[in-house]
Amino acid sequence: MKKELLGVIDATTYHDDLEDLLTHRSLAALPFAGRYRIIDFVLSNMVNSGIRSVAIFPKLQYRSLMDHLGSGKNWDLNRKRDGLFFFPSPIIDNDSNRIGSFDRFAENLDFFYRSTQEYTIITNCYTVFNMNFKPLLEWHIRTGCDITDIYHKDGHSMEMYLVKTSLLIKLIETRDVTGYTCMKDAVTDLNSLYTVCHYDYTGYSVMIDSIQNYFSTSMNLLQTNIWKQLFLKDQPILTKVKDEPPTKYMKDSSVQNAMIANGCEINGTVENSIVSRGVKIGKGSVIKNCIIMQKCQIDDNCYLDSVILDKDVKVEAGTHLTGSALTPFVVRKGTKQGALMNS
Incomplete structure (x- = not known):
């Protein structure tokens, strides 16, 4: 001992x-x-x-x-x-x-x-x-x-x-x-x-x-x-295991240099971003340089750049959110963002 x-x-x-x-x-x-x-x-x-x-x-x-x-x-x-x-x-x-x-x-x-x-x-x-x-x-x-x-x-x-x-x-x-x-x-x-x-x-x-x-x-x-x-093979980073289905990449989706967790549905474009479990991204939406946390829902034709969405955030269709590397746009957990709110 x-x-x-x-x-x-x-x-x-x-x-x-x-x-x-x-x-x-x-x-x-x-x-x-x-x-x-x-x-x-x-x-x-x-x-x-x-x-x-x-x-x-x-x-x-x-x-x-x-x-x-x-x-x-x-x-x-x-x-x-x-x-x-x-x-x-x-x-x-x-x-x-x-x-x-x-x-x-x-x-x-x-x-x-x-x-x-x-x-x-x-x-x-x-x-x-x-x-x-x-x-x-x-x-x-x-x-x-x-x-x-x-x-x-x-x-x-x-x-x-x-x-x-x-x-x-x-x-x-x-x-x-x-x-x-x-x-x-x-x-x-x-x-x-x-x-x-x-x-x-x-x-x-x-x-x-x-x-x-x-x-x-x-x-x-x-x-x-x-x-x-x-992330080393002989010294793995362990976490809570969740049994979820693989992510669905629909025919119009495009993903480049991104980390996508299980259980997502990707219809739009994701670039240089981290997407957590159970996220849905609608058609025509573009996600760049973002952190999208668990179970967020991003509707069609949205544009997000340098944004952090906390868990359970809903982004309504047509919404544009833009931050920067020094000051990312942060949306708090469980809130809703709409095009009219940001116009």
């Missing part, structure tokens, strides 16, 4: 710049790449690294996250021992962007007491990357670090921390004495009694923290070289 890892995902973060997409969901549950949620990446990384016990700490609007994760079966975490644990936080505060809050962990300190894993990896929920944590753990042990802060190749912290579980418990228990409120406080204190190390991760990694960032990262997936860095 010595070199086993406990996984902890902090899903409490809220970014104001993503407000239009977070009205009905947490950041962890934000749809991505047609069939995934943002949390799928870090959760899959943990499972692919041999982690068999994962605790998720959400705060607000976590119904869709719970619905997506379920029992953890799709990640092989529906176990009699260990498995997937969900610890919603009753703490309502304005400090929502500090990863690894010791106050939140303290509410469920018994979980850490009972854990048999000697080490704990604490992560955020909104980084798109594919990383095996085993080499990190070996490096951490070999170098004699107390806390390891994972850094991206651009020199910034990825807000992911590796620490002995016993030390994590100590940091939680002594937070009122040390003044440490979260993991970041512990790693940035120049007078710290602990050996803090930086581990450089050189793979593809993007932290989703704004609409523009979400849009550009999604569009970049249409580049083969980036796709291959993120």
